[in-house]
Amino acid sequence: MTDLLAARTQMALSLGFHIIFAEIGIALPLMMVIAEVMWRRTGDSTYLDLAKRWAKGTAILFAVGAVSGTVLSFELGLLWPGFMRLAGPLIGIPFSLEGFAFFLEAIFLGVYLYGWDRVSPRAHIAAGLVVAASGAASAVFVVLVNAWMNTPVGYTLAQGGKLAGIDPIAGMQSPAAFQQALHMLLASYAATGFAVAGIHAWVSLRGRPSAFHRRALAIALAVGAPAAVLQPISGDISARSVAETQPVKLAALEGQWETRRRAPLRIGGFPDEAREATPFALEIPGALSFLAFHDVNAEVKGLKTVARDDRPPVAVVHLAFQVMVGLGSAMALIALYAAVVAARGRALSSDRPLLVALAVAAPFGYLATEAGWMVTEVGRQPWVVQGVMRTSHAVTPMPGLIVPLVLFSVLYLGLGAVVISLIASLVRETATT
Amino acid sequence: MSGFFASIGLPEIVAGVMVLALNAYVLTGGADFGGGVWDLLARGPRRDDQRELIAGAIGPIWEANHVWLILVLVILFSSFPDAFATLVIVLHIPLSLMLVGIVLRGSSFVFRSYGSRAEGPQRRWSRVFAVTSIITPVLLGVIVGAIASGTVGEAATMLPSFGSAPTRMTAPYYLIFVAPWLAPFPLALGALALAMFAFLAAVYLGMAARDDAMRDLFRKRALATAAVVFITAFVSLVLAFDGAPTVGRGLMLLEGSLLLQATTGAAAIIAIWALVTRRWRVARIAAAAQVSLILWGWVLVQYPLIVPPTHTLRSAAAPDITLELVLWGCAGGSVLLLPSLAYLYRTFGRQAE
Numbered sequence A: 001m002t003d004l005l006a007a008r009t010q011m012a013l014s015l016g017f018h019i020i021f022a023e024i025g026i027a028l029p030l031m032m033v034i035a036e037v038m039w040r041r042t043g044d045s046t047y048l049d050l051a052k053r054w055a056k057g058t059a060i061l062f063a064v065g066a067v068s069g070t071v072l073s074f075e076l077g078l079l080w081p082g083f084m085r086l087a088g089p090l091i092g093i094p095f096s097l098e099g100f101a102f103f104l105e106a107i108f109l110g111v112y113l114y115g116w117d118r119v120s121p122r123a124h125i126a127a128g129l130v131v132a133a134s135g136a137a138s139a140v141f142v143v144l145v146n147a148w149m150n151t152p153v154g155y156t157l158a159q160g161g162k163l164a165g166i167d168p169i170a171g172m173q174s175p176a177a178f179q180q181a182l183h184m185l186l187a188s189y190a191a192t193g194f195a196v197a198g199i200h201a202w203v204s205l206r207g208r209p210s211a212f213h214r215r216a217l218a219i220a221l222a223v224g225a226p227a228a229v230l231q232p233i234s235g236d237i238s239a240r241s242v243a244e245t246q247p248v249k250l251a252a253l254e255g256q257w258e259t260r261r262r263a264p265l266r267i268g269g270f271p272d273e274a275r276e277a278t279p280f281a282l283e284i285p286g287a288l289s290f291l292a293f294h295d296v297n298a299e300v301k302g303l304k305t306v307a308r309d310d311r312p313p314v315a316v317v318h319l320a321f322q323v324m325v326g327l328g329s330a331m332a333l334i335a336l337y338a339a340v341v342a343a344r345g346r347a348l349s350s351d352r353p354l355l356v357a358l359a360v361a362a363p364f365g366y367l368a369t370e371a372g373w374m375v376t377e378v379g380r381q382p383w384v385v386q387g388v389m390r391t392s393h394a395v396t397p398m399p400g401l402i403v404p405l406v407l408f409s410v411l412y413l414g415l416g417a418v419v420i421s422l423i424a425s426l427v428r429e430t431a432t433t
Numbered sequence B: 001m002s003g004f005f006a007s008i009g010l011p012e013i014v015a016g017v018m019v020l021a022l023n024a025y026v027l028t029g030g031a032d033f034g035g036g037v038w039d040l041l042a043r044g045p046r047r048d049d050q051r052e053l054i055a056g057a058i059g060p061i062w063e064a065n066h067v068w069l070i071l072v073l074v075i076l077f078s079s080f081p082d083a084f085a086t087l088v089i090v091l092h093i094p095l096s097l098m099l100v101g102i103v104l105r106g107s108s109f110v111f112r113s114y115g116s117r118a119e120g121p122q123r124r125w126s127r128v129f130a131v132t133s134i135i136t137p138v139l140l141g142v143i144v145g146a147i148a149s150g151t152v153g154e155a156a157t158m159l160p161s162f163g164s165a166p167t168r169m170t171a172p173y174y175l176i177f178v179a180p181w182l183a184p185f186p187l188a189l190g191a192l193a194l195a196m197f198a199f200l201a202a203v204y205l206g207m208a209a210r211d212d213a214m215r216d217l218f219r220k221r222a223l224a225t226a227a228v229v230f231i232t233a234f235v236s237l238v239l240a241f242d243g244a245p246t247v248g249r250g251l252m253l254l255e256g257s258l259l260l261q262a263t264t265g266a267a268a269i270i271a272i273w274a275l276v277t278r279r280w281r282v283a284r285i286a287a288a289a290q291v292s293l294i295l296w297g298w299v300l301v302q303y304p305l306i307v308p309p310t311h312t313l314r315s316a317a318a319p320d321i322t323l324e325l326v327l328w329g330c331a332g333g334s335v336l337l338l339p340s341l342a343y344l345y346r347t348f349g350r351q352a353e
């Protein structure tokens, strides 16, 4: 394994690990506050029980998110010093703002978790809301950085590939910023809402449905289902922005080699980089042109417009995109079905097909998230900053990067196993409620 | 002195804010690590009470305290990108180990608090928590020591160019990635950092203790660690002459450094006197002042270098626009942050009284 590949793998691993906890840190506090508000309103102690259990889950998962995020902040430099030296002054501002969002999140999580009988009910709910809001804010800030890597603006290119005349505020408003931030926030609510709903659906299927699980399911779906329905729309906005600003990435998403009008949408298929073709795909004529530009006759650029060296690994990107869209469509359909059940005035937890679908779909959101980041990050290769710096130029000159890769892989595997077992035992406790 | 003030510009102000954040990290996050030391050393029939006191004191605040480190890092990489790149490349190994420590310390703490109450897992997580609470501050001190000693800057001159098409490394691995930090002076600073953190924690815990016996226990421990701080500081100073010439000479010769040392010494004496006479509030302020002065002493003797001997604050600084925005960001952030922090500490400090 080359050092570059080791560095990329370590970055992907760390981000792939962190993102799950980050998504939970955004959405679970919201659910826990909703449960607490319901308890204060109705006096129904099942809601209190629910709020406390979700708070416990938040405490564990937030801490793992915080420490893995700290690792990431350092890794940006440890693995990609060339990138940070180039871009640090430009992207440092959203990172600093994110730092303050972390502060608020951590402070008020402390107040929330340990303050049940130390602060007034109002202050307690407010603290939970601050946690939820600053979690969302920190996600937006960090995604602004990623959007800049995809569609860099706010500088002029100077001698030796350096950035001159930088404008960090303009850098925060890159063309991909809004779409990516929106898509990421919706992903967090959809993924976590579905995961929580899935767990309670599964417990309800196995035992007798209790008030506890009924209420949990309702709150989780209230958070997750609207986001899941909106996500394909947001994804369409993202795709059109990618078509405009990152044509090579779009071509990789779709396995499109030739530049052409009336480009087809491919479902399935195996892009073959040597033969420069995507066989075995179900092609819908003109659909890609339509989706990307809302015009069946629009021209879609193909991968062949750039040299082989400037193309991303097409197969991974195409496959990851299919996975995300497939999972996203399934989640949206399940959410719509749940809405129909609710609109008919039936209890969600008494609809068996819904419970089964939810239990199966529990991991869908996180899987779609991982796939989505594969699309974004691998699809940008070989660039770390689109068109400005190559990933191979950003990497640290330190040899032997396989060692930290193995170290952090073992660490994350271990942590992941412990977290899963702790959450499983939390769930087992509730199964008897 | 007047020359010093005339030299203050944007890079120096931003660096000052960064050191303030580091100072805050040392006083808050540092003490949380120190708590882990006392968790490991918890002895006697009231061992569990000691552990409970420590966990209760750290629980609500450690995650907020930890964010100071992230702030330091973010200010460093946005405002002094050249210095940051040099540090992270050369110090890859101790930084990675420190990260492992941070990850395991934080997660074992919550696993212990929220996981199974059974004896086995409790003991296991306690052990991980305590051991990583020791390793992490030592590594932090080692990193600071390596920077101060100038070996990091020197090693960086042997690096191949980076940030463009990669070139092969010719200098020996050990010389660049290990020797700069695996040396007596950095290790002595590691010991000093650990001692300072344990000292702070003992003082804070003594203050938070609910009964006299416990308070007295931590008073004795604070006094004992004060002696260890003194010894490790002295050893570091002696080693500095050889291992960190800038620091060594600076501490003895620099204009104003005598004053700084006298103040540090005075703070130390006041802290000890206050501990002996059980004046807890005074003790806490004096202990915090002593530790902060040691930190600022390092910063001042190495000023205006950020990575000695190669990078000055000015040569490593980002464009003015970034520095200005970082300052605005920090000012704006503080408006939200400081009242929130005060609220946090007030809410959970009350248990002391």
Ligand code: HDD
Binding pocket: A150, A176, A179, A180, A181, A183, A184, A186, A187, A188, A190, A191, A231, A232, A233, A234, A235, A236, A238, A239, A240, A242, A324, A325, A326, A327, A328, A329, A331, A364, A365, A366, A368, A369, A370, A371, A372, A373, A375, A376, A377
């Ligand atoms: C719950 C998770 C989830 C779901 C259901 C979807 N996505 Fe997604 N997608 C993400 C989670 C995600 C993500 C992980 O959050 C990404 C990575 C970067 C980003 O901004 O969002 C992403 C990126 C991403 C990109 C690349 C953006 C870029 O590189 O700038 C496109 C084109 C789409 N998505 C499109 C879609 C479509 C058409 C979906 C239809 C169902 C969809 N996504 C569902």
Ligand code: HEM
Binding pocket: A018, A019, A021, A022, A023, A024, A025, A026, A061, A062, A063, A064, A065, A066, A067, A068, A069, A070, A071, A072, A073, A074, A076, A102, A103, A105, A106, A135, A136, A138, A139, A140, A142, A143, A184, A188, B063, B066, B067, B070
């Ligand atoms: C290079 C990428 C990233 C870096 C450097 C990074 C950095 C960090 C750091 C340092 C923390 C710890 C804060 C604390 O101590 O409380 C953290 C937590 C967090 N991050 Fe990330 N992060 C990255 C990617 C992301 C992404 C893509 C998201 C979007 C969802 C995100 C959302 C969060 C949230 C919500 C938290 C709060 C902690 C939690 O909920 O577990 N981060 N991150």
Ligand code: HEM
Binding pocket: A008, A009, A011, A012, A015, A016, A018, A019, A076, A080, A083, A142, A143, A145, A146, A370, A373, A374, A377, A378, A380, A381, A383, A384, A391
């Ligand atoms: C948390 C969600 C994210 C995930 C799962 C993710 C995933 C990945 C993956 C799979 C790679 C490897 C790509 C390759 O080398 O083929 C990568 C690289 C990278 N990512 Fe992301 N990413 C995320 C968010 C971010 C954000 C928010 C930033 C910036 C702040 C970022 C910065 C980088 C950098 C610097 C690299 C290395 C250079 C490169 O390969 O382009 N990532 N990430």
